[in-house]
Amino acid sequence: xxxxxxxxxxxxxxxxxxxxxxxxxxxxxxxxxxxxxxxxxxxxxxxxxxxxxxxxxxxxxxxxxxxxxxxxxxxxxxxxxxxxxxxxxxxxxxxxxxxxxxxxxxxxxxxxxxxxxxxxxxxxxxxxxxxxxxxxxxxxxxxxxxxxxx
Numbered sequence: 001x002x003x004x005x006x007x008x009x010x011x012x013x014x015x016x017x018x019x020x021x022x023x024x025x026x027x028x029x030x031x032x033x034x035x036x037x038x039x040x041x042x043x044x045x046x047x048x049x050x051x052x053x054x055x056x057x058x059x060x061x062x063x064x065x066x067x068x069x070x071x072x073x074x075x076x077x078x079x080x081x082x083x084x085x086x087x088x089x090x091x092x093x094x095x096x097x098x099x100x101x102x103x104x105x106x107x108x109x110x111x112x113x114x115x116x117x118x119x120x121x122x123x124x125x126x127x128x129x130x131x132x133x134x135x136x137x138x139x140x141x142x143x144x145x146x147x148x149x150x
Contacts, residue, residue: 059110
């Protein structure tokens with residue numbers, strides 16, 4: 001005998017409408033997807049995605065960061081970050097090396113090619129960012145709200 005009820009459990013349609021109209025998670029997901037599509041299209045000319053731009057930008061530091069610190073900054077687990085690093089490493093945009101201070105840790109660095117792609121992408125980011133901010137009544141309030149949720 002099944003431990004589940006023989007009668008189906010249903011959620012009223014009114015609940016669907018409530019979630020559609022009030023769920024912050026749904027709105028954040030929809031906004032994130034739309035924003036990513038917009039930036040992906042903008043970055044297409046330099047051959048990167050919005051996620052790759054963020055990853056490359058996170059490596060633009062005076063000293064190479066560890067994989068763990070980049071994962072934390074980008075709010076990614078290490079496995080996902082490693083999967084995102086591989087195509088950029090294969091393209092020669094970044095390098096992964098052992099940390100001399102701790103051989104178990106890996107350091108991530110932009111290559112000269114990666115720096116060139118990032119330099120080409122920054123003006124595209126500036127223009128796209130300005131267009132996005134122009135569409136939002138108070139971008140600072142939106143940033144603060146998103147930071148509070150992160």
